Amino acid sequence: MSQKNSVLRIHSKDNVIVALTDLSKGDVINYEGDTYVLTTDVPAKHKFASVDLNEGDLVYMYGVLVGMATQPVVKGEILHTHNLVHRAEEYGVEDGEKEEWKAPDFSRFEGKTFQGYHRADGKVGTQNNWLVIPLVFCENRNVTVIENTIVEQLGFGQKKETGFSVDKLVNIYQEGASEEDLLNTSIQIDKKEAKKNKLFPNVDGIQFLRHDGGCGGSTPDSVALCHLLAGYVNNPNVAGATVLSLGCQHAQAKIMQDALESFAKDHKKPLYVLTQQESTSERDFVEEAIKKTFIGLTKANEFVREPAPLSKLVIGLECGGSDGFSGISANPTLGYVSDLVVGLGGTTVLAEFPELNGVEQEMINRCVTKGIADKFSNIMSTYNEKAEFLGGGFHANPSPGNIKDGLITDAIKSAGAAKKGGSSPVTDVLDYTEQITKKGLNLLCTPGNDVESTTGLAGSGCNVILFTTGLGTPTGNPIVPVVKVSSNSKLFNKMNDIIDFNTGGVIEGDTLQKTGEELLEYVIKVASGEKTKAMQLGQNDFIPWKRGMSL
Template sequence: MTRFRIMTKNMFLQIDTHDNLIVALQPLAKGNRLRVGRHAIELIDDIPEKHKFALKDLDQGDLAVMYGVIVGRAKRPIRCGELITTDNLDHATTEYRETHEPYQWQAPLPYPESSTQFMGIRRPDGKVGTANYWIFVPLVFCSNQELNELKKVLPPALGYGSTSRYAHFTEELVKQIKTKGAPVDPVISLDSFDPQPEPLFPQVDGLRFLTHHMGCGSTPDEAEELVELLANYITHPNTAGATVVSLGCQKAEVKALQAAIVRRDPAATKPVFYYDRQSWAEPVDMLEAIIRQTLISLHQANELSRREPVPVSELVIGVECGGSDGFSGISANPVIGRAMDHLVGKGGSVILAEFPELCGVENEIVSRCAEPELGSRFLELMKSYRKRVQAVGFDFDQNPSPGNIRDGLITDAMKSAGAAKKGGTSPVVDVFDYPGHASKRGLNLLCTPGGDVESTTALAGAGANLIIFSTGLGTPTGNPIVPVLKVSSNSDMARRLEYMIDLDTGPIISGKKSLDKLGAELEKLCVETASGSYRAKAVRLNQEDFIPWKRGMSL
């Protein structure tokens, strides 16, 4: 397992002693002479912060190594001290290996003053929520219009209308146009309005509307996957109840959803109401019925929902990254991984997803699988996913975005080696495909795309009651029902996008804080968020992103 530390005022980092690529922790000028271990290096290029340079000469075809694993292959000769770019390095990885030896792991000692409980919402089925939402679910895109109408009226009327600040701001500008002919007053500011009125039902955190563009015109498999995902959201411990709206003739049928819910909740512990538009003569009648039932249900949910002390082991944390940079794999992701090891050590659960961003670290993951069949299942999911990608003329190596590359993640293997650090070092206890659900305590692997919203949508569906999301460039992604905590890899971005970031791990890079210090801070933040005493920035920003993974063809 790769171990590393960054000393104060270091200008560069060799993550693993086997690495022949070195990370610049600050801009390094051409001509600088550096010593890395026994290697004396003169830089032959300017090396931007977060980027890599060669520790030694590499011939064409030689393998590039970071984190102790292969992350690329030289496209041409690369000189010692040369900047690594897409012009001189191609994606390359180690071949899959299915051998399995027992994985030895020791849970870390708890942090000083580490919490053993949080204030959660215990549901009748025994699950524990970290939030309390009523959700509105369309079974098909044809029903989005009804949900949009409900969203216009219900949240503002019930005190959940946090976007009212923009309405007030617009109203003031309109008044100026009417009275003065133009909006001329520069004093008007969004800060002068209170965006959070007191809700009518304070024990309910809000209403969520899961609009999407699926449910019909697709393969049967895709309709089934949508139904399974929606059933996961309806039975999620962060959901108080649900209103399901359908057209009536869609491929994602009501009876299929009801059967999926019964499989998850045989005792029917959660209220779910169904409305079929084709059964109503007028849509206004259906919407009025929904509004009446919603208020009755919210009153009941408000009376029944109370937070109580529960063990930290009830946390199920999904880990995600997006807008990653060259520091993500040496600051934010290792901090998340350290905190997740502590959670697993206390009996909690972690879900690691984004399979295209595990490309290149397959052998390390297989070696951590608690049972040999888990390693085989993981490799089979990776292979089948890759075949689907290759069938349309692409491959995993095209995963990095222009922003990733610009900030130092030159190959997918390089990006993956850092992304995998979010999962910590504990054994893998289960591996399952989308839209599956985590059922075992410990580290779980869920097959999802690398796309931020598709993956966070799947993580919440898999049972995560909290999501931790690392970012180096800044991304606002949230989820309708699960708090998403943003962890920055660098302090510059954390300062610039303070409104978006919940925890800054940039002090790792500067050497001002240790991995354990920030891991303890993250653990504390998770407990506060799960207890409802801290509101994640994504929640404050109303980032309610929901995109089911569309794997099938439209028909």
């Protein structure tokens, strides 16, 4: 991409052009041998028509159908919700020859390793965590009691430290401060260094997975929760778990244990399951849970970081708070990283099925077998039909923030989001909570909801998650490092307290190869123990997907 360009046509088939900078009505744009006189203002990230469009004409971007004009649009006019609605291509599964895929040059990374935790099943963790899991929301308080008892005392942090203090406000209020004085007084303080964990130095953290499920909702959602929690125990970033059950809930311990056995037959991770209704008192119940957790930590501490090949990376690919640049810079950068990792023999996982709406045919064509393609097609159609029955549909996916920053239809959003998956063949398609077992690019059914999706990626076995954002999204995961990647430099400079890596240089002229290789170098550091911004801030978000409730 040339640095001097103020606009970009992404694909030769496109009849829209993207503004890379703010453009004004009357601006004359000379681009690709044509001249465009803008009839409206076109803010950066938005699109204008490159030809006159009549009502009902189809609009293409990224080389795919992304919308339909609802009224006449003249060449040089902005495309927005007043003149564009969602449209997407039909898709189907057919047998056919597959083109041979060629990976990008990954010689720079051949022989490189990361420092990880080697598990008995051959997987390698980038973290070494112990889990405390409630099977039902009734146990959340007991989980909190355990956390408040052991986290600080064992040196895993100071949970009450927030980085803010109201002492100054109290003092100046008592001295008669005005409202303006109160607003202008800083209450930020330097966060104290967490007490160094000397007793269990090889344990990265104790993670507490509170949730509001397990009973009272649909039984299928409770069963899915059990499978999700089993997936978290099975994740290579986890050494073992303490599980708290009330006893009478839909999410029965046996369902979770059976799922874990199916995920990892003869798994060797310590798992302590305690049932409160079988205990003599709550105090005794919590006391036993604390003691068993302590014993589990002694076992987890036996693991140490050792070199592992990059083929052991299992990278989740996620986007949230997307903007009109996400599909040009950040998402294609992740796609390049995905292709590098797949070329090196590793695994990547593209989630968020509502954000593959409109690019289904491309994904189907990349599936290595017809059976895998059929599975993807069936999940997509069933999901969309259910969403429409509930009054939604994939077309309703873009958020107000997406639309404000240039993602006008779900097909535009999806065409850019799919770039995270690079160009490699699709080796497997997984429904929610199914475990990753095949190398290469996998597709995992999750909703577009950011945290529900990252929760699902971790539950299926990812050991690192790359998360692109164009607007800024403060989120993380309890067991998997989440690397936040910005689509533009303005965002990175404004919110670099929550964002790890900037791909804005791609908009300004850097190549995807350069940016992608730099990102993979950073991923290797994170996989070896370097903390991401989300980890530093303690952003441990965990939201199981209730499939009848979310899109």
